Amino acid sequence: MYLFNPNYSLKGYECCRREKMIYYYSSNYNMSLPSNDPLHGKTLEKIVTELVDFFGWEDLGMHIPINCFTSNPSIQSSLKFLRKTEWARKKVEALYIRMIAK
Numbered sequence: 644m645y646l647f648n649p650n651y652s653l654k655g656y657e658c659c660r661r662e663k664m665i666y667y668y669s670s671n672y673n674m675s676l677p678s679n680d681p682l683h684g685k686t687l688e689k690i691v692t693e694l695v696d697f698f699g700w701e702d703l704g705m706h707i708p709i710n711c712f713t714s715n716p717s718i719q720s721s722l723k724f725l726r727k728t729e730w731a732r733k734k735v736e737a738l739y740i741r742m743i744a745k
Contacts, residue, residue, distance in 0.1 A: 681740055687732070690739045691721050697742055707734050 682690070694703055695718070704713035709731055711724040725732045 681743055682736060685739075687725060687735075688718065688722055690735060691718055691725070694735065694739055694742065706738055707731070 678684075698706065700712060700716045704716070709724070711721040711731075725735060
């Protein structure tokens, strides 16, 4: 079923109106769906801060043995390292998801 008659020649106004209507429905479709991702809206700084508050630096270094958590740890040095290395960031995100589940 056609929304508009395909044999009908559209004038400029009607064509523009149809495009606006299609854009309106397609753009509002995704806005109503909630995200199931537990990391949605969380910054890396917030994730690391919550992990440090929950575990502390020593336990965090035991869970994820990387130097930014074990030797002279700080939030800024950890963020700098985690932004550069994807494998370490994935481990931190996985630990955060397990922490939330508890």
